[in-house]
Amino acid sequence: MSKMSDKPEISNAEFEVLDVLWDSHxxxxxxxxxxxxxxxxxxxxxxxxxxxxxxxxxxxGFEKQQRQxxxxxxIAREDYTKKxxxxxxxxxxxxxxxxxxxxxxxxxSLSKQDIxxxxxxxxxxxQNND
Amino acid sequence: MSKMSDKPEISNAEFEVLDVLWDSHxxxxxxxxxxxxxxxxxxxxxxxxxxxxxxxxxxxGFEKQQRQxxxxxxIAREDYTKKxxxxxxxxxxxxxxxxxxxxxxxxxSLSKQDIxxxxxxxxxxxQNND
DNA sequence: ACACATGGACTACAACTGTAATCAACAAAG
DNA sequence: CTTTGTTGATTACAGTTGTAGTCCATGTGT
Numbered sequence: 001m002s003k004m005s006d007k008p009e010i011s012n013a014e015f016e017v018l019d020v021l022w023d024s025h026x027x028x029x030x031x032x033x034x035x036x037x038x039x040x041x042x043x044x045x046x047x048x049x050x051x052x053x054x055x056x057x058x059x060x061g062f063e064k065q066q067r068q069x070x071x072x073x074x075i076a077r078e079d080y081t082k083k084x085x086x087x088x089x090x091x092x093x094x095x096x097x098x099x100x101x102x103x104x105x106x107x108x109s110l111s112k113q114d115i116x117x118x119x120x121x122x123x124x125x126x127q128n129n130d
Numbered sequence: 131m132s133k134m135s136d137k138p139e140i141s142n143a144e145f146e147v148l149d150v151l152w153d154s155h156x157x158x159x160x161x162x163x164x165x166x167x168x169x170x171x172x173x174x175x176x177x178x179x180x181x182x183x184x185x186x187x188x189x190x191g192f193e194k195q196q197r198q199x200x201x202x203x204x205i206a207r208e209d210y211t212k213k214x215x216x217x218x219x220x221x222x223x224x225x226x227x228x229x230x231x232x233x234x235x236x237x238x239s240l241s242k243q244d245i246x247x248x249x250x251x252x253x254x255x256x257q258n259n260d
Numbered sequence: 261a262c263a264c265a266t267g268g269a270c271t272a273c274a275a276c277t278g279t280a281a282t283c284a285a286c287a288a289a290g
Numbered sequence: 291c292t293t294t295g296t297t298g299a300t301t302a303c304a305g306t307t308g309t310a311g312t313c314c315a316t317g318t319g320t
Contacts, residue, residue, distance in 0.1 A: 012308090013307070028267095029267075042308095042309080043309070043310060044310095045309080045311070048267080048310095053306095053307090067268090067315095067317060068267065078233070081230070081233060082237055084222060085233055093211070096244070097248075098248055098251060100215055101231070103211060104219075104227055105251060105254075105255050107216075114226070115256070117228040118227075121231060121232055122252075139276085142278090172278095173279070175279080176280060178299095179280075180278090180279095181298090182298080182300095183276095196287085197286070261320100264318085264319085265317085266317080267315090269312100269315100270314095271310100271311080271312070274308095274309100277305080279303090280301100281300105282299100282301070283298105283300070284300095285296100285299100288295080289293085289294080290291100290294100
């Protein structure tokens, strides 16, 4: 036995497409295209290709609605971001988040609000782990 | 004018090579190869190719020592990780670190030590930003 | 019914990647 | 000196990615 859903590699361009579908789904290719138009400047055909590749990779599913397809994500954003974050932090920071945040901090990328959110997060963690 | 050192795209495999050079440099290709042997199972030729590509991308520099080259990084690990982190967090979390850490937290990936380090970090931030 | 528009499927194609093998030049060994 | 090994340089080659274009079947307007 093997080949148990081996992490589908999602490319950068593909991610953008998936991202708008996470925001709201299901959606037709045209909806996806027009939503992407706000940020990216991609040709319609390009987006369709990406949709197709994501389907092939089993990242998206679809359901025919007469002539068109209604696409929707097959994986949850949370699951994806969690895995990606873990592997990112593992690669670049040997798995320790603090150094990463430290990088943010001394780069002035931390706002007062970030700090208070972090504090809240810590407090919550401490309550769940007394 | 333009073309001001446009972020050299470093691939995953290339990153591993760069990583061991960040750990200690300069180093000959053989040193790099043997250090990588501990983690990766790459053919000698593969590593040499990667070294070459990194040189071409101006990520590594070298200096001849008779027959061999002594390679060394041209970019600092800190600079690289900072940029990568910023773009990562920007893409996956709209630039907010807290949601990322929250993902870590509810995945039980935060240790007691992480938490105390985070607290220290916050305290430090607050002192510098009163 | 028929011509045209439209949506997905298939095809294109160069650059980048992972993963090496071959080549050429020089150094080491005999 | 000549053979041999070693080192970087060049070449290989398939798969992925970015970015579309072409084909074919079906829906639409007349």
